[in-house]
Amino acid sequence: MHDLVVYLLSNVPGLPPIVQTVHLLGIAVIMSSVVLLDLRILGLALPSQDVQELTRRVMPWVWWTLPVMLLSGSMFVFARPRRYFTNPVFGLKFALLLPAIALAAVLHFVSVRKPDDWRTKLVAGLSLLLWVGVVLAGRWIAYADYLFPEE
Amino acid sequence: MLEQFWAWIEMQPLSARIGESAWFPFLESVHVLSAMFVVGTVLMADLRLLGWSALRHPVTVITDEIVPWTWGAFVIATLTGVGLFITRASAYVANPAFLAKVVLLLLAGANMLVLHFVALRTGRARLQMTTGACSLLVWAGVVLAGRWIGHLS
Numbered sequence: 001m002h003d004l005v006v007y008l009l010s011n012v013p014g015l016p017p018i019v020q021t022v023h024l025l026g027i028a029v030i031m032s033s034v035v036l037l038d039l040r041i042l043g044l045a046l047p048s049q050d051v052q053e054l055t056r057r058v059m060p061w062v063w064w065t066l067p068v069m070l071l072s073g074s075m076f077v078f079a080r081p082r083r084y085f086t087n088p089v090f091g092l093k094f095a096l097l098l099p100a101i102a103l104a105a106v107l108h109f110v111s112v113r114k115p116d117d118w119r120t121k122l123v124a125g126l127s128l129l130l131w132v133g134v135v136l137a138g139r140w141i142a143y144a145d146y147l148f149p150e151e
Numbered sequence: 152m153l154e155q156f157w158a159w160i161e162m163q164p165l166s167a168r169i170g171e172s173a174w175f176p177f178l179e180s181v182h183v184l185s186a187m188f189v190v191g192t193v194l195m196a197d198l199r200l201l202g203w204s205a206l207r208h209p210v211t212v213i214t215d216e217i218v219p220w221t222w223g224a225f226v227i228a229t230l231t232g233v234g235l236f237i238t239r240a241s242a243y244v245a246n247p248a249f250l251a252k253v254v255l256l257l258l259a260g261a262n263m264l265v266l267h268f269v270a271l272r273t274g275r276a277r278l279q280m281t282t283g284a285c286s287l288l289v290w291a292g293v294v295l296a297g298r299w300i301g302h303l304s
Contacts, residue, residue, distance in 0.1 A: 017299040024187060024294050032191030039220075046216045049208065057205060132184060139180035146173065 005078040016076075023072040027135055029065045033058035034104050035131050041107075041115065041124035051115035059108040066101065089144045093137040100130035157240040170238030178231040185227035186297070190290050192221040200266070200283025210279060211271060239304070248299035255293045262286050 009016050037058055039045035046054065077084045084090045103123050111120040140147070160166060169175055198204040199213040236243055243249045262285045270278040 014299075017295060017302050020298045021291070021295040024183070024298060025190070025291060027183070027187040028191035028194055028294075030191070031188045032195045035188070036192070036195070036220075045220055048212055048216060053207070135184045135187070136180040139183050140176060143173075143176040146176065 001078050002081070005075050009075065009079055019072050019075050023069060026065045026069040026072065027138075029061050030069075030131060033061040033065075034107065035128060037107065038124040038128040038131075041111075041120055042128070052112055055108060055112045055115075059104070062104050062108075084141070087141055087144045088148060089137055089141045093134055093141065096130050096133040096137060100127060100134055103127040103130065154241065157244055160237050160240040163237065166237040166240075169234055175235065175238060178234045182228055182231040182235060185224045185231065186294070188224035189221055189228055190294060192217045192224070193286060193290055196221075197283040197286045200279045200286075202280065214271070242304055243300070246300055246303050248296050248303050252293055252296035252300065255289055255296055259286065259289045259293060262289060 009019075036045060037051075037054055040049065040054055041051055103126055106123055107120075107127060111117070111123055114120055169178065195205075196214050196217050199206075199208070199210055205213055262282055266279070266282040266286070269275075270282050
């Protein structure tokens, strides 16, 4: 797997930026699905769109996008495992990502029944912060040496 | 003349301060976050224009509610983008991916003008669908070109 991915990334012209673009467009879908829903629940965006209707409309996009993100992201992990598995920022990204995914499931399957409940707003607020953190941490993976120069 | 201008920009204290510190990755990460918010909200409007999603809401309701968020994120993406650009202005203006990104952004802007001032005002459904499709393609191109900049520098 490692050899295949390294071969593809170094021999198919333009493959690295193309795969990264797929990963980035996945972030765009996350932003306009679960993050926008968070903003709606918090009363900040899309005032005329009903929370329950919006939830059912956008949340399937999250579940379709996550496997695409996993595939596009893991190409780079397979290619240079050490760069990632010993990288504290990579660990941080996943420490934020797993609860973000769990809260997305809560929003989709539990909170949707009580859109005005304070607990729904709390979940939405946390979800928003976690997704922002995931994206920022994702970009900082490449700068881990900068943050932890001695390692 | 123009070359001297880009070199002058690079020599400004602010450019050096960003380029030589954690400000660069910080601005870059905020740039990615805000730019993907722009693309995501544009994507949402495009899917409605194409008639693939949110059909129970009129096109103008979707666009009117999403546009302020798109612009807000666009302002942040532009400010952080300029902050990144000034650190190595001469190199970026000579970078084919950067130039492609600028051209694609101008195309995206032109497409948006057609949408807002022609397609939505006249209510022509076919033209709305066309602008939605063009927007999807052009913005994907902006992301690809933008990501490619770093592979050429």
